[in-house]
Amino acid sequence: MFQLKTLMKLWFAILPGLFLLCGLTLPAAESAPSTTDTAPPDQMPVNYFKTETARITASCRSEVQSLADWQSHRTEYRRQAAEMLGLEPLPERTELRPVITGKLEAETFTVEKIYFQSQPHLYVTANLYLPKHRAKPAPAVLYLCGHLPVITNGVSCGNKTAYQHHGALWAANGYVCMILDTLQYGEIQGHHRGTYDEGMWWWNSRGYTPAGVEVWNAMRALDYLAFRPEVDPERMGVTGRSGGGAYSWFLAALDDRVKVVAPVAGITDLQNYVVDGAVDEHCDCMFLVNTYRWDYPRLAALCAPRPLLLANTDADSLFPLSGVLRTRDAVKRIYDLYGAATNFGLVIAPGPHQDTQDLQVPVLRWFNTHLQPQDPPLELTAVKRFPPLELKVFDQIPDDQINRQIQDSFVPLERPPEVPATAQAWAQLREKWMHGLREKCFAGWPADSGPPPATQLMSKSEDGIQYEAYEIQSQTEVPLRLCLMRKAAAGNPRQLILRVLDSTKAPADVPGGASPAIRPIAADFGTPEMVKSLTLEIKDQNLAYAVFWPRGLEPAVGSGGAGRLNLTRLRRRFMLLGQTLDGMRVWDIRRAMQALQSLQEFRETPLCLEAEGMMGINTLYASLFEPKINELRLQHLPASHSEGPDYLNVLKLLDIPQAAAMAAGRCRLQLQTDEIGGWEFLRSMADSPAAKLSIEWMKSP
Numbered sequence: 066m067f068q069l070k071t072l073m074k075l076w077f078a079i080l081p082g083l084f085l086l087c088g089l090t091l092p093a094a095e096s097a098p099s100t101t102d103t104a105p106p107d108q109m110p111v112n113y114f115k116t117e118t119a120r121i122t123a124s125c126r127s128e129v130q131s132l133a134d135w136q137s138h139r140t141e142y143r144r145q146a147a148e149m150l151g152l153e154p155l156p157e158r159t160e161l162r163p164v165i166t167g168k169l170e171a172e173t174f175t176v177e178k179i180y181f182q183s184q185p186h187l188y189v190t191a192n193l194y195l196p197k198h199r200a201k202p203a204p205a206v207l208y209l210c211g212h213l214p215v216i217t218n219g220v221s222c223g224n225k226t227a228y229q230h231h232g233a234l235w236a237a238n239g240y241v242c243m244i245l246d247t248l249q250y251g252e253i254q255g256h257h258r259g260t261y262d263e264g265m266w267w268w269n270s271r272g273y274t275p276a277g278v279e280v281w282n283a284m285r286a287l288d289y290l291a292f293r294p295e296v297d298p299e300r301m302g303v304t305g306r307s308g309g310g311a312y313s314w315f316l317a318a319l320d321d322r323v324k325v326v327a328p329v330a331g332i333t334d335l336q337n338y339v340v341d342g343a344v345d346e347h348c349d350c351m352f353l354v355n356t357y358r359w360d361y362p363r364l365a366a367l368c369a370p371r372p373l374l375l376a377n378t379d380a381d382s383l384f385p386l387s388g389v390l391r392t393r394d395a396v397k398r399i400y401d402l403y404g405a406a407t408n409f410g411l412v413i414a415p416g417p418h419q420d421t422q423d424l425q426v427p428v429l430r431w432f433n434t435h436l437q438p439q440d441p442p443l444e445l446t447a448v449k450r451f452p453p454l455e456l457k458v459f460d461q462i463p464d465d466q467i468n469r470q471i472q473d474s475f476v477p478l479e480r481p482p483e484v485p486a487t488a489q490a491w492a493q494l495r496e497k498w499m500h501g502l503r504e505k506c507f508a509g510w511p512a513d514s515g516p517p518p519a520t521q522l523m524s525k526s527e528d529g530i531q532y533e534a535y536e537i538q539s540q541t542e543v544p545l546r547l548c549l550m551r552k553a554a555a556g557n558p559r560q561l562i563l564r565v566l567d568s569t570k571a572p573a574d575v576p577g578g579a580s581p582a583i584r585p586i587a588a589d590f591g592t593p594e595m596v597k598s599l600t601l602e603i604k605d606q607n608l609a610y611a612v613f614w615p616r617g618l619e620p621a622v623g624s625g626g627a628g629r630l631n632l633t634r635l636r637r638r639f640m641l642l643g644q645t646l647d648g649m650r651v652w653d654i655r656r657a658m659q660a661l662q663s664l665q666e667f668r669e670t671p672l673c674l675e676a677e678g679m680m681g682i683n684t685l686y687a688s689l690f691e692p693k694i695n696e697l698r699l700q701h702l703p704a705s706h707s708e709g710p711d712y713l714n715v716l717k718l719l720d721i722p723q724a725a726a727m728a729a730g731r732c733r734l735q736l737q738t739d740e741i742g743g744w745e746f747l748r749s750m751a752d753s754p755a756a757k758l759s760i761e762w763m764k765s766p
Contacts (some may be wrong), residue, residue: 117695151277211307234447337388362395509644551609647710704743
């Protein structure tokens with residue numbers, strides 16, 4: 066038997082000839098799609114995202130037909146929303162330790178420069194606007210900021226300073242107003258853009274979104290406001306624009322202390338985000354980790370029946386009007402069920418994504434209507450009175466701050482498991498993990514409806530070897546390519562080896578390879594000796610080899626290819642749908658296995674899976690969900706999902722060594738890793754009589 070690495074080289078050597086015999090081209094990673102594609106390459110992902118988005122939207126709407134339906138679900142919806150923000154359970158409400166570092170005086174109000182700790186060492190900087198000559202206690206407004214960095218001489222003053230005119234406006238109208246800095250654009254600059262442009266895909270695996278930090282900081286700000294003698298804690302509301310608009314209704318959905326809410330230019334639906342592409346303009350703080358596959362109107366509806374005003378402009382590209390109106394329609398259904406239609410409003414002003422008085426004035430009137438005992442005349446004069454440095458809270462950033470690293474700790478992870486002492490304990494642990502994987506990581510998979518049809522695209526025999534190409538439907542909108550070579554005119558093969566390919570291991574990337582243009586089998590891309598060796602092995606040992614490309618990899622039919630559709634944009638659309646690209650590739654691999662085993666000649670044939678790197682991890686997880694696996698051969702595996710691939714919430718359940726242990730309890734596992742460290746659990750399990758694992762550790766090449 067050849068070693069895995071040798072087999073890989075031989076297979077890559079024969080691929081050009083296989084595609085020549087199939088009458089198919091073997092494209093380079095960035096080349097045009099095969100002529101057998103049934104739709105333009107960029108259209109297939111669009112169709113997929115349209116279908117998945119529509120499915121989620123319909124599901125969210127169909128669950129609620131009456132007020133009784135809504136009320137029966139509401140508690141669980143709120144719990145799910147908190148979980149998807151990383152706030153289930155809520156962090157401990159530790160001491161805020163508030164500090165006022167200075168005060169500024171204006172004619173009608175005072176500004177206090179404040180910081181507090183929403184968790185130990187997680188600092189929140191804010192400005193508190195206190196109206197003068199106002200009877201106490203007063204209504205309070207928590208104002209949450211959008212993405213407006215204010216940098217003076219290389220020093221961040223916090224985005225609260227960009228919104229100071231809002232604090233002045235609210236104070237002039239008799240409200241106590243606290244303006245919070247955000248995590249990314251505060252005086253201590255953290256991260257909002259992990260998957261947007263910083264490559265932190267492990268945020269998905271950890272179940273982390275910076276939106277959760279923003280909501281938690283806002284909750285603690287309410288704690289602080291309720292403590293202040295100037296504030297009536299029964300009359301607190303929240304507003305903000307853009308990112309701050311989103312946090313406004315996220316907060317109100319979870320915290321009933323918010324009596325009135327008015328998100329400004331911060332709300333839309335999945336269709337705008339995923340299908341229309343608005344996600345490309347937003348960082349991660351705008352989104353839930355969509356474990357339960359929600360459309361965003363459901364989150365907004367959790368504000369009902371409290372007063373909720375949606376405010377937007379009609380030409381806002383970040384929050385398009387079409388999505389705002391669909392959200393209005395969906396949320397209005399819930400308010401109508403409550404008989405609280407007058408508590409739900411919509412304001413549309415002209416213009417693009419800008420902070421205008423046309424939006425500010427209706428919001429102020431909305432708050433006056435619901436929080437003031439009498440609707441007083443409006444004071445509309447609001448200017449930026451102070452240079453940003455005067456509103457800055459810190460003279461020096463605290464040495465013990467964790468703001469810049471909060472993504473590493475905000476969502477608690479499962480403790481590393483102890484090695485089970487008994488077979489029963491191991492079985493219980495496996496069942497717990499498998500349940501969690503189905504419910505929390507791969508809930509975006511379709512219902513399993515049996516093996517997919519395998520449509521034969523070609524079949525050709527040469528030199529005693531049968532070459533075949535199939536198209537399988539992983540999902541209705543996801544046709545994929547599966548190629549096969551086996552001994553011609555023979556009975557059932559002794560073993561079927563399915564090799565799952567990664568785009569980084571396309572034929573052009575194999576050491577010693579050449580251009581992937583169509584060439585004879587023995588020319589340039591592989592030597593006659595290598596082809597002969599593989600052919601002899603197939604003939605002598607009666608093996609069958611199959612290769613498979615999951616979605617997003619060449620030459621998958623209609624997948625678009627990672628090179629043709631910006632990979633980051635593609636991956637972020639998946640995560641908004643409660644999926645990940647790699648999580649759906651796990652599903653694709655399962656479908657390839659099912660398709661092969663449904664072919665008559667392979668129904669009783671032992672199946673071996675081969676893969677490496679990130680696709681090796683995907684193959685590992687796919688093997689956990691399919692019953693008839695004889696052997697796994699995996700190379701170059703990372704030890705943790707912190708390196709990849711990303712599945713939603715997986716690090717809250719287990720890590721790669723635990724998944725490998727489950728696989729090794731089901732079939733023989735040949736494993737080669739790039740690092741010695743990180744695999745202690747698997748090594749201990751291999752030595753445990755309770756587990757009875759079958760593992761062969763392969764040496765690094």
